Amino acid sequence: MSFKAIIFDLDGTLIDSLEDLGNATNRVLLKNNFPTHTMEDYRYFVGEGVVALITRALPEEIRDEATINACVGEFREDYRKNWNIKTKLYEGIAEMLDSVTLRGLKMAVLSNKPDYFTKKCVAEFLPKWNFERVIGQRDNVPKKPDPAGADEIAEHLAILPSEILYLGDTPIDMKTATAAGMFPVGVLWGFRPEDELKRSGAQRVIHKPQELMKVIDH
Known part of the structure; x- marks a missing residue:
């Protein structure tokens, strides 16, 4: 061929880029008093874009549109500053x-x-x-x-x-x-x-x- x-x-x-993506998401979760995840978890959260990443990282009972949108905005702001650390x-x-x-x-x-x-x-x-x-x-x-x-x-x-x-x-x-x-x-x-x-x-x-x-x- x-x-x-x-x-x-x-x-x-x-x-x-897994650590930078995971760390940025965890900082957003901590800021909002949600539980964080391991890097191994993030292997299965990434790959389908930021909205999917944040949705999967949020607790299932708190995946309403307003919360997702707010956390996506916070993630973008954080990642913009910390995208190339690791x-x-x-x-x-x-x-x-x-x-x-x-x-x-x-x-x-x-x-x-x-x-x-x-x-x-x-x-x-x-x-x-x-x-x-x-x-x-x-x-x-x-x-x-x-x-x-x-x-x-x-x-x-x-x-x-x-x-x-x-x-x-x-x-x-x-x-x-x-x-x-x-x-x-x-x-x-x-x-x-x-x-x-x-x-x-x-x-x-x-x-x-x-x-x-x-x-x-x-």
Whole structure:
């Protein structure tokens, strides 16, 4: 199979941002006298955007719209100040991106993180590499697993979806790739286990970033 482009998820795939996301959420919960959560819990809370993250973190009996909206606002304010304290590239990502670049594949990023923070994270942690498009969650555009963002990238690149590999760490990513007609590859250094990725449509699962080259070169 010959690929011409790769779309990367961001959090849990290229960058390890779990602690900053979890800590920001826990500070909001503490401020409102709600119970906090462990980082292991947050592995299952993240991936579908800020509203979903906050909703899952709140106690079930207090998930009314007003509380969710207020806490989302507090989270955005906190995270804007504390988004890069612990966040870093996963080991091996730089070498992987170098290898993809050497092979001449076009690259893009698609995330359910708010668009502002997605672009900020890529500019901060991934300035060395050329991403044709960097897209986060935007108002009035369906978030993943809706294929709208992936479709937009394919159209911008003028590349057929079947020639695009989609790399991500959650079932949401695998479902997005499948819905867009792309080739879903799951990573095991992120937030979700292998069985979940395979059940959600992963055609391949890799344990380390450099293993992506075996999929590309196959």
